[in-house]
Amino acid sequence: MKLTPHEEKILQIIRSNPEVLANPEKRESIAKAYGLSEKTLRNRIAELKKRGLIKLDGSKQKLEKKSLLTEDNELNILELWERLKLKKKFISFISLTSTIIGLIYSLIATIYFESNISMYPAGELGQTGGALGEFQGIAKTFGIGGLGPAPTFNIPDIIDSRRLKKDIVLRKWKTKKYPQGSSLIEYWDLNKDKLFSPRKWISMFLPKEKYNNNRQDKLTFEAISILDDLLTVKEDISGLITVSVLIQDPQLSADIANYIAEFVKEFISIQQQREATRNRKFVENQKLDAKKFLENAEEALTEFRKQNPIQLDTPELQMKRSRLEYTIEENRAVYITLGQQFEIAKIEEAKEPLLINILDVAEPSVKKAKPKRKLIIILSMLLGLIGGSSFCIMSYTVSGK
Numbered sequence: 001m002k003l004t005p006h007e008e009k010i011l012q013i014i015r016s017n018p019e020v021l022a023n024p025e026k027r028e029s030i031a032k033a034y035g036l037s038e039k040t041l042r043n044r045i046a047e048l049k050k051r052g053l054i055k056l057d058g059s060k061q062k063l064e065k066k067s068l069l070t071e072d073n074e075l076n077i078l079e080l081w082e083r084l085k086l087k088k089k090f091i092s093f094i095s096l097t098s099t100i101i102g103l104i105y106s107l108i109a110t111i112y113f114e115s116n117i118s119m120y121p122a123g124e125l126g127q128t129g130g131a132l133g134e135f136q137g138i139a140k141t142f143g144i145g146g147l148g149p150a151p152t153f154n155i156p157d158i159i160d161s162r163r164l165k166k167d168i169v170l171r172k173w174k175t176k177k178y179p180q181g182s183s184l185i186e187y188w189d190l191n192k193d194k195l196f197s198p199r200k201w202i203s204m205f206l207p208k209e210k211y212n213n214n215r216q217d218k219l220t221f222e223a224i225s226i227l228d229d230l231l232t233v234k235e236d237i238s239g240l241i242t243v244s245v246l247i248q249d250p251q252l253s254a255d256i257a258n259y260i261a262e263f264v265k266e267f268i269s270i271q272q273q274r275e276a277t278r279n280r281k282f283v284e285n286q287k288l289d290a291k292k293f294l295e296n297a298e299e300a301l302t303e304f305r306k307q308n309p310i311q312l313d314t315p316e317l318q319m320k321r322s323r324l325e326y327t328i329e330e331n332r333a334v335y336i337t338l339g340q341q342f343e344i345a346k347i348e349e350a351k352e353p354l355l356i357n358i359l360d361v362a363e364p365s366v367k368k369a370k371p372k373r374k375l376i377i378i379l380s381m382l383l384g385l386i387g388g389s390s391f392c393i394m395s396y397t398v399s400g401k
Contacts, residue, residue, distance in 0.1 A: 009034070010044045015082050021045065080393070087392040094388030095381055102380025106373040112230075113250035114369035115257045115362040118242045119264070121155065122357050153268050155241050155356075156233045162224065164263055165231070168256055169223040175249045185219045187252075188226060240359070250364040257362030265356045272355065280345035287338040294331040300324055 003011070013034055014020060020027040020041065028038040084091065158164065172181035185191055232244040243260055247253040301324040308317050 007044070007048065010041070010048065012078070013041070014045065014048075084389055084392060087388075091385065091388035091392065094391070095384030098384025098387065099377060099381040102376045102383075103373075106371045106376045109371040110248060111368045112246040112248060112370040113253050113365040113367075114244055114246050115250070115253040115365055116242055116244050116360065117257045117261050117362045118240055118359040119155070119261060119356055120238075120240045120359065121153075122355050153271070155264055156235055158264050158267060159231070159233050159243060159260055164260065165224045165227050166220060167263070168259065169220055169227060171259070173252055173255060175252050177249070183223075184227065185223045188223065190219050190222055245362070246369060250366075254362040254364045261356075261358050261361070265358075268355045269352070273349070276345070276349040280342070280349045283338060283342045283345045287335065287342050290331060290335040290338050294328065294335050297324065297327045297331050301328060 013030065017026065017030050020030050024038070027041055031038045031041040034041075169184045172183060173187065174181045175187060177187060230246040232246075234242045234244075236242075243257055245253045245257045245260075247256065301321075304321065304324055308321070310321075313321065
């Protein structure tokens with residue numbers, strides 16, 4: 001039924017102020033507020049009643065409910081607002097309940113403290129060949145392989161490795177809970193049977209496994225899975241790497257973060273040292289071989305000179321003599337190059353290069369990182385408002401009530 005703008009206005013007044021139907025005093029004051037006379041408002045109400053737009057049910061007056069969609073299939077915001085206003089008590093109850101649940105959760109949730117370290121690779125870590133780099137091209141010119149570039153390391157991959165996490169889980173850490181030290185398996189009470197364990201109850205009814213896993217391995221795997229969620233690595237475009245550790249104990253959080261930094265430094269240092277030793281041994285062996293080749297070439301030329309004096313040279317003998325002399329020069333160049341490489345390789349093996357710079361060491365946090373109670377309460381309240389409003393809209397759409 002299509003209504004005129006004036007009739008829409010009257011219906012809107014009645015929806016916002018239902019008391020105008022039965023209370024003359026209220027009707028007069030509200031009519032003035034909308035720029036109407038009491039008589040005009042009363043007459044318009046009577047007309048709407050005759051047309052069936054205002055229905056009486058006992059002592060309660062009900063307005064004809066309009067669709068939430070207009071004729072153009074657009075959302076009728078005013079009608080939606082009116083429907084929500086009629087259900088404001090229900091929506092408030094849902095929102096309050098959700099807020100209380102969020103508050104209770106924030107109070108009983110496990111408290112975590114966060115510690116951070118920041119580091120970045122030093123210049124030498126980014127170099128591919130170190131001081132040997134300038135001689136690698138020369139070595140390749142003479143067909144000498146094996147002197148490859150030094151290995152490069154992706155620090156986030158090292159931190160995310162199972163090797164490091166397993167080391168952290170099994171290492172003994174001193175905490176307030178365990179002053180003498182304990183592993184994270186003991187700290188998280190993973191080795192203790194839980195009173196409430198649905199998973200264990202369900203497994204009783206499942207077929208038994210044909211193989212037996214070591215219990216310690218299972219506990220280690222479970223602890224590593226927990227640590228995965230508590231450890232965060234972030235790498236900026238500038239190369240700065242930040243490691244965050246969330247643990248229930250602030251001192252333990254700082255200790256684990258600092259241990260990660262030391263582990264990375266030590267791991268890269270050991271690997272670089274091994275590579276330097278390998279390069280030194282390789283160059284040393286190549287140098288010995290080059291020396292033998294040079295001596296053999298010199299002996300061959302000496303023997304040739306004894307058998308063929310230079311005064312009796314023929315064109316063929318001259319060509320053979322030149323070839324022998326060229327072989328000596330070539331082997332001598334290789335031997336000299338490898339001698340230089342060997343000295344540099346010994347220096348590379350002996351020195352301790354700076355590979356990782358620790359910018360910020362971890363310190364025990366003075367404030368908890370989780371749970372964020374204010375945020376949880378605000379989100380719970382908003383979730384209740386949205387949920388309650390959505391339920392009212394859907395129930396109105398389905399049942400019209």
